[in-house]
Amino acid sequence: MVNFLCSSIGKKLIMSLSGLFLVVFLLLHLALNLTALLSESAYNAVCAFMNENILIQIMVPVLAGGFIVHILFSMFVEFKNWTGRPRDMRYAVANKSKATSWASKNMFVLGVIVILFLFLHLFHFWSKMQLASWLGAEEANPYQLVVKTFSCPCVCVLYIVWFAAIYYHVSHGFWSAFQTLGLSNSKWLPRLQFLAKLYAIVVFWGFTLVPVCFYLRNCCGCCGASSCGL
Amino acid sequence: MKFTVKVWRQKNAKAKGKFETYRVEGISPDTSFLEMLDILNNQLIHEGKEPFAFDHDCREGICGMCSLYINGRPHGPDDEITTCQLHCRKFKDGDTITVEPWRSAAFPVVKDLVVNRHAFDEILQAGGFISTTGIAPDANIIPIRKQDADESMDASACIGCGACVATCKNGSAMLFVAARVSALAKLPQGRPEAAKRAKAMVAKMDELGFGACSNTGACEAECPKHISIAHIARLNREFLLANLQD
Ligand code: HEM
Protein backbone atom coordinates (compact mmCIF):
# COMPACT_ATOMS: atom_id res chain seq x y z
CA MET A 1 0.00 0.00 0.00
CA VAL A 2 2.78 2.43 0.96
CA ASN A 3 4.64 1.40 -2.19
CA PHE A 4 1.54 2.03 -4.22
CA LEU A 5 0.88 5.46 -2.71
CA CYS A 6 4.49 6.46 -3.30
CA SER A 7 4.33 5.53 -6.99
CA SER A 8 3.68 8.29 -9.51
CA ILE A 9 0.39 6.71 -10.64
CA GLY A 10 -0.72 5.98 -7.05
CA LYS A 11 -0.29 9.63 -6.07
CA LYS A 12 -2.18 10.70 -9.14
CA LEU A 13 -4.99 8.27 -8.31
CA ILE A 14 -5.49 10.10 -5.00
CA MET A 15 -5.46 13.42 -6.86
CA SER A 16 -8.03 12.24 -9.37
CA LEU A 17 -10.41 10.80 -6.73
CA SER A 18 -10.20 13.88 -4.50
CA GLY A 19 -10.47 16.10 -7.60
CA LEU A 20 -13.62 14.34 -8.80
CA PHE A 21 -15.09 14.64 -5.29
CA LEU A 22 -14.50 18.41 -5.52
CA VAL A 23 -15.99 18.41 -9.02
CA VAL A 24 -19.25 16.95 -7.63
CA PHE A 25 -19.17 19.37 -4.72
CA LEU A 26 -18.91 22.34 -7.10
CA LEU A 27 -22.10 21.25 -8.88
CA LEU A 28 -24.03 20.99 -5.60
CA HIS A 29 -22.70 24.34 -4.45
CA LEU A 30 -23.74 25.86 -7.77
CA ALA A 31 -27.27 24.52 -7.46
CA LEU A 32 -27.61 26.10 -4.00
CA ASN A 33 -26.24 29.44 -5.22
CA LEU A 34 -28.72 29.62 -8.04
CA THR A 35 -31.64 29.51 -5.58
CA ALA A 36 -30.53 33.00 -4.53
CA LEU A 37 -31.67 34.18 -7.96
CA LEU A 38 -35.16 32.79 -7.32
CA SER A 39 -36.10 34.53 -4.09
CA GLU A 40 -34.85 35.57 -0.68
CA SER A 41 -37.03 33.05 1.13
CA ALA A 42 -35.92 30.15 -1.08
CA TYR A 43 -32.26 30.93 -0.54
CA ASN A 44 -32.61 31.44 3.20
CA ALA A 45 -34.60 28.22 3.50
CA VAL A 46 -31.84 26.31 1.68
CA CYS A 47 -29.21 27.85 3.91
CA ALA A 48 -31.19 26.97 7.03
CA PHE A 49 -31.51 23.39 5.80
CA MET A 50 -27.75 23.21 5.21
CA ASN A 51 -27.17 24.41 8.76
CA GLU A 52 -29.48 21.88 10.38
CA ASN A 53 -29.15 18.72 8.31
CA ILE A 54 -26.97 16.18 10.08
CA LEU A 55 -25.63 14.69 6.82
CA ILE A 56 -24.43 18.11 5.72
CA GLN A 57 -22.75 18.62 9.09
CA ILE A 58 -20.85 15.38 8.56
CA MET A 59 -19.93 16.40 5.03
CA VAL A 60 -18.29 19.67 6.13
CA PRO A 61 -15.14 18.07 7.59
CA VAL A 62 -15.16 15.48 4.77
CA LEU A 63 -15.12 18.33 2.25
CA ALA A 64 -12.32 20.07 4.10
CA GLY A 65 -10.48 16.74 4.12
CA GLY A 66 -11.03 16.40 0.37
CA PHE A 67 -9.41 19.77 -0.21
CA ILE A 68 -6.51 19.01 2.12
CA VAL A 69 -5.80 15.62 0.52
CA HIS A 70 -6.01 17.12 -2.99
CA ILE A 71 -3.69 19.98 -2.10
CA LEU A 72 -1.24 17.81 -0.17
CA PHE A 73 -0.90 15.30 -3.00
CA SER A 74 -0.74 18.07 -5.59
CA MET A 75 2.36 19.28 -3.76
CA PHE A 76 3.89 15.78 -3.63
CA VAL A 77 3.27 15.30 -7.36
CA GLU A 78 4.28 18.80 -8.40
CA PHE A 79 7.52 18.98 -6.41
CA LYS A 80 8.61 15.58 -7.75
CA ASN A 81 7.75 16.72 -11.27
CA TRP A 82 10.01 19.76 -10.90
CA THR A 83 12.95 17.39 -10.49
CA GLY A 84 12.16 15.74 -13.85
CA ARG A 85 13.89 18.68 -15.54
CA PRO A 86 15.90 20.54 -12.90
CA ARG A 87 16.55 24.27 -13.04
CA ASP A 88 20.07 23.90 -14.45
CA MET A 89 18.78 21.72 -17.30
CA ARG A 90 16.17 24.07 -18.70
CA TYR A 91 15.99 24.56 -22.46
CA ALA A 92 17.32 27.85 -23.85
CA VAL A 93 14.44 28.03 -26.33
CA ALA A 94 10.96 27.72 -24.78
CA ASN A 95 8.86 24.78 -25.96
CA LYS A 96 7.01 25.68 -29.17
CA SER A 97 4.70 22.70 -29.38
CA LYS A 98 1.19 24.04 -29.99
CA ALA A 99 -0.90 21.01 -29.20
CA THR A 100 -1.10 21.24 -25.40
CA SER A 101 -3.59 23.33 -23.44
CA TRP A 102 -2.36 26.17 -21.27
CA ALA A 103 -4.42 24.93 -18.33
CA SER A 104 -2.82 21.47 -18.35
CA LYS A 105 0.64 22.98 -17.88
CA ASN A 106 -0.43 25.37 -15.12
CA MET A 107 -2.61 23.23 -12.86
CA PHE A 108 -0.55 24.01 -9.77
CA VAL A 109 -0.57 27.79 -10.27
CA LEU A 110 -4.32 27.63 -10.97
CA GLY A 111 -4.80 25.53 -7.83
CA VAL A 112 -2.89 28.05 -5.73
CA ILE A 113 -5.08 30.87 -7.10
CA VAL A 114 -8.17 28.80 -6.28
CA ILE A 115 -7.07 28.21 -2.70
CA LEU A 116 -6.16 31.86 -2.06
CA PHE A 117 -9.57 33.07 -3.21
CA LEU A 118 -11.17 30.26 -1.25
CA PHE A 119 -9.90 31.81 1.98
CA LEU A 120 -11.41 35.16 0.97
CA HIS A 121 -14.68 33.38 0.20
CA LEU A 122 -14.71 31.56 3.54
CA PHE A 123 -14.15 34.88 5.26
CA HIS A 124 -16.97 36.54 3.29
CA PHE A 125 -19.63 33.92 3.85
CA TRP A 126 -18.78 30.84 5.88
CA SER A 127 -17.28 32.74 8.84
CA LYS A 128 -20.44 34.83 9.11
CA MET A 129 -22.84 31.94 8.66
CA GLN A 130 -21.89 28.41 9.73
CA LEU A 131 -18.85 29.37 11.79
CA ALA A 132 -20.84 32.10 13.56
CA SER A 133 -23.59 29.64 14.42
CA TRP A 134 -21.07 27.08 15.69
CA LEU A 135 -19.55 29.74 17.92
CA GLY A 136 -22.98 30.64 19.20
CA ALA A 137 -22.75 34.12 17.69
CA GLU A 138 -25.62 35.64 15.79
CA GLU A 139 -25.80 34.37 12.22
CA ALA A 140 -26.15 36.83 9.36
CA ASN A 141 -29.23 36.69 7.15
CA PRO A 142 -27.73 34.67 4.29
CA TYR A 143 -29.55 36.50 1.52
CA GLN A 144 -28.73 39.95 2.87
CA LEU A 145 -25.11 38.84 3.19
CA VAL A 146 -25.05 38.02 -0.54
CA VAL A 147 -26.65 41.38 -1.36
CA LYS A 148 -24.13 43.24 0.79
CA THR A 149 -21.05 41.33 -0.41
CA PHE A 150 -21.81 41.73 -4.09
CA SER A 151 -22.71 45.40 -3.85
CA CYS A 152 -19.00 46.10 -4.19
CA PRO A 153 -17.78 45.92 -7.82
CA CYS A 154 -14.24 45.00 -6.73
CA VAL A 155 -15.49 41.95 -4.86
CA CYS A 156 -17.53 40.92 -7.91
CA VAL A 157 -14.48 41.19 -10.16
CA LEU A 158 -12.36 39.21 -7.69
CA TYR A 159 -14.95 36.44 -7.61
CA ILE A 160 -15.11 36.30 -11.40
CA VAL A 161 -11.31 36.03 -11.58
CA TRP A 162 -11.62 33.15 -9.11
CA PHE A 163 -14.27 31.45 -11.23
CA ALA A 164 -12.02 31.84 -14.28
CA ALA A 165 -9.20 30.04 -12.44
CA ILE A 166 -11.65 27.27 -11.53
CA TYR A 167 -12.81 27.18 -15.17
CA TYR A 168 -9.30 26.50 -16.41
CA HIS A 169 -8.50 24.07 -13.58
CA VAL A 170 -11.51 21.86 -14.20
CA SER A 171 -11.50 22.19 -18.00
CA HIS A 172 -8.36 20.08 -17.83
CA GLY A 173 -8.80 18.38 -14.45
CA PHE A 174 -12.17 16.83 -15.30
CA TRP A 175 -10.96 14.69 -18.21
CA SER A 176 -7.47 14.28 -16.77
CA ALA A 177 -8.99 12.54 -13.74
CA PHE A 178 -10.69 9.94 -15.94
CA GLN A 179 -7.45 9.44 -17.84
CA THR A 180 -5.62 8.88 -14.53
CA LEU A 181 -8.24 6.37 -13.43
CA GLY A 182 -7.74 4.48 -16.68
CA LEU A 183 -11.36 5.18 -17.61
CA SER A 184 -10.60 6.43 -21.08
CA ASN A 185 -9.63 5.18 -24.51
CA SER A 186 -9.28 6.61 -28.00
CA LYS A 187 -13.06 6.75 -28.38
CA TRP A 188 -13.83 8.27 -24.96
CA LEU A 189 -10.90 10.68 -24.80
CA PRO A 190 -12.47 13.31 -27.10
CA ARG A 191 -15.88 12.80 -25.46
CA LEU A 192 -14.43 13.34 -21.98
CA GLN A 193 -12.57 16.41 -23.19
CA PHE A 194 -15.85 17.76 -24.55
CA LEU A 195 -17.64 17.00 -21.26
CA ALA A 196 -14.83 18.74 -19.36
CA LYS A 197 -15.31 21.90 -21.43
CA LEU A 198 -19.06 21.71 -20.94
CA TYR A 199 -18.75 21.19 -17.19
CA ALA A 200 -16.26 24.07 -16.92
CA ILE A 201 -18.54 26.40 -18.90
CA VAL A 202 -21.60 25.51 -16.80
CA VAL A 203 -19.65 26.03 -13.58
CA PHE A 204 -18.10 29.33 -14.72
CA TRP A 205 -21.29 30.95 -16.00
CA GLY A 206 -23.45 29.51 -13.23
CA PHE A 207 -21.25 30.92 -10.49
CA THR A 208 -20.66 34.19 -12.35
CA LEU A 209 -24.39 34.79 -12.76
CA VAL A 210 -24.91 35.38 -9.02
CA PRO A 211 -22.49 38.28 -8.38
CA VAL A 212 -23.35 39.84 -11.75
CA CYS A 213 -27.13 39.75 -11.11
CA PHE A 214 -26.83 40.98 -7.55
CA TYR A 215 -24.49 43.78 -8.52
CA LEU A 216 -26.67 44.96 -11.40
CA ARG A 217 -29.80 44.73 -9.28
CA ASN A 218 -28.13 46.73 -6.60
CA CYS A 219 -26.95 49.56 -8.82
CA CYS A 220 -30.01 50.08 -10.99
CA GLY A 221 -32.85 51.08 -8.70
CA CYS A 222 -35.48 50.58 -11.40
CA CYS A 223 -35.34 46.85 -10.96
CA GLY A 224 -34.95 46.72 -7.18
CA ALA A 225 -34.58 43.47 -5.39
CA SER A 226 -38.25 42.80 -4.87
CA SER A 227 -39.84 44.20 -8.03
CA CYS A 228 -37.63 42.35 -10.49
CA GLY A 229 -37.75 38.57 -10.48
CA LEU A 230 -34.12 38.27 -11.55
CA MET B 1 20.41 28.45 -48.22
CA LYS B 2 22.47 29.82 -45.37
CA PHE B 3 21.92 29.41 -41.64
CA THR B 4 23.32 30.55 -38.33
CA VAL B 5 23.45 27.43 -36.17
CA LYS B 6 23.75 27.67 -32.40
CA VAL B 7 24.97 24.32 -31.08
CA TRP B 8 25.15 23.20 -27.45
CA ARG B 9 28.76 22.24 -26.70
CA GLN B 10 29.60 20.29 -23.56
CA LYS B 11 32.87 18.40 -23.08
CA ASN B 12 31.48 15.65 -20.88
CA ALA B 13 28.73 14.83 -18.41
CA LYS B 14 30.31 16.89 -15.64
CA ALA B 15 31.47 19.93 -17.63
CA LYS B 16 29.40 23.09 -17.87
CA GLY B 17 28.13 23.49 -21.40
CA LYS B 18 27.50 26.55 -23.56
CA PHE B 19 26.28 27.46 -27.02
CA GLU B 20 28.71 27.99 -29.92
CA THR B 21 27.51 29.87 -32.98
CA TYR B 22 28.45 28.67 -36.47
CA ARG B 23 27.53 29.70 -40.00
CA VAL B 24 26.85 27.43 -42.98
CA GLU B 25 26.26 28.50 -46.56
CA GLY B 26 25.35 26.95 -49.90
CA ILE B 27 22.94 24.40 -48.42
CA SER B 28 20.35 22.97 -50.83
CA PRO B 29 16.78 23.09 -49.47
CA ASP B 30 16.56 19.35 -50.04
CA THR B 31 19.51 18.62 -47.75
CA SER B 32 18.41 16.65 -44.72
CA PHE B 33 18.93 18.40 -41.40
CA LEU B 34 21.52 15.86 -40.26
CA GLU B 35 23.42 16.21 -43.56
CA MET B 36 23.53 19.94 -42.95
CA LEU B 37 25.08 19.20 -39.53
CA ASP B 38 27.57 16.85 -41.27
CA ILE B 39 28.53 19.66 -43.68
CA LEU B 40 28.94 22.01 -40.74
CA ASN B 41 31.11 19.49 -38.86
CA ASN B 42 33.23 18.94 -41.99
CA GLN B 43 33.74 22.67 -42.12
CA LEU B 44 34.85 22.66 -38.46
CA ILE B 45 37.34 19.86 -39.15
CA HIS B 46 38.83 21.88 -42.05
CA GLU B 47 39.13 24.88 -39.72
CA GLY B 48 41.04 22.69 -37.27
CA LYS B 49 38.23 22.75 -34.70
CA GLU B 50 36.63 19.83 -32.92
CA PRO B 51 33.39 18.69 -34.56
CA PHE B 52 30.34 18.41 -32.29
CA ALA B 53 28.86 15.04 -31.38
CA PHE B 54 25.25 14.11 -32.14
CA ASP B 55 23.37 10.80 -32.22
CA HIS B 56 22.13 9.14 -35.42
CA ASP B 57 22.04 5.72 -36.98
CA CYS B 58 19.48 4.54 -39.56
CA ARG B 59 18.66 8.02 -40.92
CA GLU B 60 15.30 6.73 -42.10
CA GLY B 61 13.12 7.20 -39.05
CA ILE B 62 13.10 3.67 -37.70
CA CYS B 63 15.84 3.29 -35.11
CA GLY B 64 15.08 6.15 -32.73
CA MET B 65 18.73 7.10 -32.34
CA CYS B 66 18.60 10.68 -33.62
CA SER B 67 17.39 13.25 -31.12
CA LEU B 68 17.93 17.05 -30.92
CA TYR B 69 15.66 19.79 -29.61
CA ILE B 70 15.57 22.19 -32.55
CA ASN B 71 14.19 25.72 -32.19
CA GLY B 72 12.01 24.70 -29.26
CA ARG B 73 10.73 21.36 -30.55
CA PRO B 74 12.05 17.81 -30.25
CA HIS B 75 12.79 16.59 -33.80
CA GLY B 76 12.36 20.13 -35.13
CA PRO B 77 9.60 22.13 -36.79
CA ASP B 78 7.46 19.39 -38.32
CA ASP B 79 4.97 16.82 -37.04
CA GLU B 80 5.33 13.05 -36.83
CA ILE B 81 8.93 12.86 -38.01
CA THR B 82 12.31 12.12 -36.52
CA THR B 83 15.20 14.56 -36.88
CA CYS B 84 16.72 12.41 -39.62
CA GLN B 85 13.51 12.91 -41.64
CA LEU B 86 13.68 16.71 -41.31
CA HIS B 87 14.81 18.75 -44.30
CA CYS B 88 16.33 22.20 -44.58
CA ARG B 89 13.36 23.38 -46.66
CA LYS B 90 11.40 23.49 -43.39
CA PHE B 91 13.48 26.56 -42.44
CA LYS B 92 13.73 30.00 -44.00
CA ASP B 93 16.91 31.17 -45.70
CA GLY B 94 19.02 33.06 -43.17
CA ASP B 95 17.30 31.50 -40.14
CA THR B 96 19.06 31.10 -36.82
CA ILE B 97 18.65 27.50 -35.71
CA THR B 98 19.22 26.62 -32.05
CA VAL B 99 20.11 22.97 -31.45
CA GLU B 100 19.97 21.58 -27.91
CA PRO B 101 20.26 18.07 -26.49
CA TRP B 102 17.23 16.34 -24.90
CA ARG B 103 17.03 17.76 -21.39
CA SER B 104 15.76 15.53 -18.62
CA ALA B 105 17.11 14.47 -15.26
CA ALA B 106 17.01 10.85 -16.46
CA PHE B 107 18.88 11.59 -19.73
CA PRO B 108 22.25 13.09 -18.72
CA VAL B 109 24.35 14.71 -21.45
CA VAL B 110 27.28 12.54 -22.51
CA LYS B 111 28.91 15.03 -24.84
CA ASP B 112 27.61 18.02 -26.83
CA LEU B 113 24.22 16.92 -28.24
CA VAL B 114 24.48 13.27 -27.21
CA VAL B 115 22.47 12.16 -24.17
CA ASN B 116 22.45 8.83 -22.36
CA ARG B 117 19.09 7.14 -22.87
CA HIS B 118 20.07 3.99 -21.01
CA ALA B 119 17.18 4.67 -18.59
CA PHE B 120 14.81 3.44 -21.33
CA ASP B 121 16.75 0.16 -21.58
CA GLU B 122 16.50 -0.28 -17.83
CA ILE B 123 12.73 0.22 -17.96
CA LEU B 124 12.46 -2.40 -20.71
CA GLN B 125 14.66 -4.80 -18.78
CA ALA B 126 12.32 -4.41 -15.81
CA GLY B 127 9.42 -5.99 -17.68
CA GLY B 128 9.06 -4.95 -21.32
CA PHE B 129 9.24 -8.51 -22.63
CA ILE B 130 7.42 -11.83 -22.81
CA SER B 131 9.12 -14.82 -21.17
CA THR B 132 9.10 -17.95 -23.31
CA THR B 133 10.17 -21.49 -22.65
CA GLY B 134 11.07 -24.02 -25.28
CA ILE B 135 10.47 -23.24 -28.91
CA ALA B 136 8.20 -20.41 -29.99
CA PRO B 137 4.82 -21.77 -31.16
CA ASP B 138 3.51 -20.99 -34.63
CA ALA B 139 2.56 -17.32 -34.69
CA ASN B 140 -0.89 -17.90 -36.13
CA ILE B 141 -1.95 -20.61 -33.72
CA ILE B 142 -3.56 -18.20 -31.24
CA PRO B 143 -6.47 -16.23 -32.73
CA ILE B 144 -6.26 -12.48 -31.97
CA ARG B 145 -9.01 -9.97 -32.59
CA LYS B 146 -8.08 -7.67 -35.50
CA GLN B 147 -8.84 -4.60 -33.37
CA ASP B 148 -6.49 -5.78 -30.61
CA ALA B 149 -3.77 -6.71 -33.07
CA ASP B 150 -4.04 -3.25 -34.65
CA GLU B 151 -3.83 -1.46 -31.32
CA SER B 152 -0.89 -3.55 -30.24
CA MET B 153 0.79 -2.80 -33.58
CA ASP B 154 0.19 0.96 -33.20
CA ALA B 155 1.78 0.90 -29.75
CA SER B 156 4.68 -1.18 -31.06
CA ALA B 157 5.54 1.62 -33.46
CA CYS B 158 7.41 3.35 -30.60
CA ILE B 159 11.09 3.62 -31.54
CA GLY B 160 12.27 4.62 -28.06
CA CYS B 161 13.59 7.98 -29.21
CA GLY B 162 12.74 9.85 -26.00
CA ALA B 163 11.04 12.85 -27.64
CA CYS B 164 8.10 12.35 -25.26
CA VAL B 165 10.41 12.81 -22.26
CA ALA B 166 12.23 15.69 -23.94
CA THR B 167 9.08 17.70 -24.53
CA CYS B 168 7.18 16.89 -21.31
CA LYS B 169 7.26 19.63 -18.67
CA ASN B 170 7.75 16.89 -16.06
CA GLY B 171 10.28 14.91 -18.07
CA SER B 172 7.83 12.01 -17.80
CA ALA B 173 8.36 8.73 -19.62
CA MET B 174 4.69 7.71 -19.42
CA LEU B 175 4.10 7.62 -23.18
CA PHE B 176 7.10 5.38 -23.76
CA VAL B 177 6.15 3.03 -20.91
CA ALA B 178 2.49 3.11 -21.98
CA ALA B 179 3.42 2.16 -25.55
CA ARG B 180 5.47 -0.82 -24.35
CA VAL B 181 2.90 -1.97 -21.79
CA SER B 182 0.02 -1.53 -24.24
CA ALA B 183 1.72 -3.38 -27.07
CA LEU B 184 2.03 -6.48 -24.89
CA ALA B 185 -1.17 -6.07 -22.85
CA LYS B 186 -3.26 -6.24 -26.03
CA LEU B 187 -1.90 -9.65 -27.03
CA PRO B 188 -2.84 -12.94 -25.34
CA GLN B 189 0.87 -13.82 -25.12
CA GLY B 190 1.40 -10.73 -22.98
CA ARG B 191 -1.40 -11.37 -20.49
CA PRO B 192 0.24 -13.87 -18.08
CA GLU B 193 2.88 -11.33 -17.06
CA ALA B 194 0.76 -8.19 -17.55
CA ALA B 195 0.28 -7.26 -13.88
CA LYS B 196 3.90 -7.92 -12.97
CA ARG B 197 5.07 -6.00 -16.03
CA ALA B 198 3.01 -2.87 -15.35
CA LYS B 199 4.19 -2.70 -11.75
CA ALA B 200 7.85 -3.39 -12.50
CA MET B 201 8.09 -0.90 -15.39
CA VAL B 202 6.32 1.89 -13.49
CA ALA B 203 8.50 1.28 -10.41
CA LYS B 204 11.64 1.48 -12.56
CA MET B 205 10.40 4.60 -14.33
CA ASP B 206 9.79 6.33 -10.97
CA GLU B 207 13.12 5.19 -9.60
CA LEU B 208 15.11 6.58 -12.53
CA GLY B 209 13.93 10.16 -12.01
CA PHE B 210 11.21 10.61 -14.63
CA GLY B 211 8.27 12.79 -13.56
CA ALA B 212 4.61 11.82 -13.26
CA CYS B 213 2.04 12.33 -16.01
CA SER B 214 -0.01 15.56 -15.95
CA ASN B 215 -1.90 14.55 -19.11
CA THR B 216 -0.77 17.66 -21.01
CA GLY B 217 -0.58 15.63 -24.24
CA ALA B 218 2.76 17.24 -25.17
CA CYS B 219 4.25 13.78 -25.71
CA GLU B 220 1.64 12.70 -28.27
CA ALA B 221 2.11 15.97 -30.16
CA GLU B 222 5.86 15.44 -30.54
CA CYS B 223 5.97 11.65 -30.88
CA PRO B 224 7.33 10.81 -34.36
CA LYS B 225 5.09 7.73 -34.41
CA HIS B 226 2.09 9.61 -33.03
CA ILE B 227 1.56 7.15 -30.17
CA SER B 228 -1.78 8.17 -28.61
CA ILE B 229 -2.16 9.17 -24.96
CA ALA B 230 -5.06 6.70 -24.91
CA HIS B 231 -2.29 4.16 -24.26
CA ILE B 232 -1.46 6.09 -21.07
CA ALA B 233 -5.03 5.49 -19.90
CA ARG B 234 -4.46 1.79 -20.52
CA LEU B 235 -1.17 1.85 -18.59
CA ASN B 236 -2.95 3.53 -15.65
CA ARG B 237 -5.68 0.89 -15.85
CA GLU B 238 -3.18 -1.98 -16.00
CA PHE B 239 -1.21 -0.55 -13.10
CA LEU B 240 -4.24 0.11 -10.88
CA LEU B 241 -5.75 -3.33 -11.56
CA ALA B 242 -2.38 -4.97 -10.94
CA ASN B 243 -2.26 -3.33 -7.52
CA LEU B 244 -5.81 -4.43 -6.74
CA GLN B 245 -4.86 -8.03 -7.48
CA ASP B 246 -2.50 -8.43 -4.57
C1 HEM C 1 -12.52 23.66 -6.71
C2 HEM C 1 -11.57 22.95 -6.37
C3 HEM C 1 -10.82 21.93 -7.19
C4 HEM C 1 -11.27 21.00 -8.07
C5 HEM C 1 -12.71 20.75 -8.50
C6 HEM C 1 -10.12 20.29 -8.57
C7 HEM C 1 -10.17 19.26 -9.47
C8 HEM C 1 -9.08 18.63 -9.99
C9 HEM C 1 -9.12 17.48 -10.84
C10 HEM C 1 -10.36 16.73 -11.25
C11 HEM C 1 -7.83 17.19 -11.18
C12 HEM C 1 -7.38 16.07 -12.10
C13 HEM C 1 -6.63 15.00 -11.38
C14 HEM C 1 -5.88 14.12 -12.36
O1 HEM C 1 -5.19 14.63 -13.25
O2 HEM C 1 -5.96 12.91 -12.23
C15 HEM C 1 -6.99 18.16 -10.58
C16 HEM C 1 -5.63 18.22 -10.74
C17 HEM C 1 -4.81 19.08 -10.05
N1 HEM C 1 -5.18 19.92 -9.02
FE1 HEM C 1 -7.07 20.36 -8.49
N2 HEM C 1 -8.98 20.80 -7.99
C18 HEM C 1 -9.37 21.81 -7.14
C19 HEM C 1 -8.55 22.57 -6.32
C20 HEM C 1 -7.17 22.49 -6.31
C21 HEM C 1 -6.34 23.20 -5.38
C22 HEM C 1 -6.82 24.14 -4.27
C23 HEM C 1 -5.06 22.88 -5.69
C24 HEM C 1 -3.90 23.41 -4.90
C25 HEM C 1 -2.76 23.67 -5.18
C26 HEM C 1 -5.08 21.98 -6.84
C27 HEM C 1 -3.99 21.45 -7.50
C28 HEM C 1 -4.04 20.56 -8.55
C29 HEM C 1 -2.90 20.13 -9.33
C30 HEM C 1 -1.46 20.58 -9.17
C31 HEM C 1 -3.38 19.20 -10.28
C32 HEM C 1 -2.61 18.51 -11.38
C33 HEM C 1 -1.81 17.35 -10.94
C34 HEM C 1 -1.06 16.80 -12.11
O3 HEM C 1 -1.67 16.26 -13.02
O4 HEM C 1 0.17 16.93 -12.16
N3 HEM C 1 -6.40 21.75 -7.18
N4 HEM C 1 -7.76 19.02 -9.83
Ligand code: SF4
Ligand atom coordinates in the same frame (compact mmCIF):
# COMPACT_ATOMS: atom_id res chain seq x y z
S1 SF4 D 1 6.45 7.11 -27.40
FE1 SF4 D 1 6.96 8.25 -29.28
S2 SF4 D 1 8.24 9.95 -28.56
FE2 SF4 D 1 8.19 8.44 -26.90
S3 SF4 D 1 9.99 7.15 -27.20
FE3 SF4 D 1 8.29 6.13 -28.28
S4 SF4 D 1 8.40 6.92 -30.39
FE4 SF4 D 1 9.67 8.29 -29.15
Ligand code: FES
Ligand atom coordinates in the same frame (compact mmCIF):
# COMPACT_ATOMS: atom_id res chain seq x y z
S1 FES E 1 18.61 8.05 -37.18
FE1 FES E 1 17.27 6.32 -36.92
S2 FES E 1 15.40 7.32 -36.47
FE2 FES E 1 16.67 9.00 -36.94
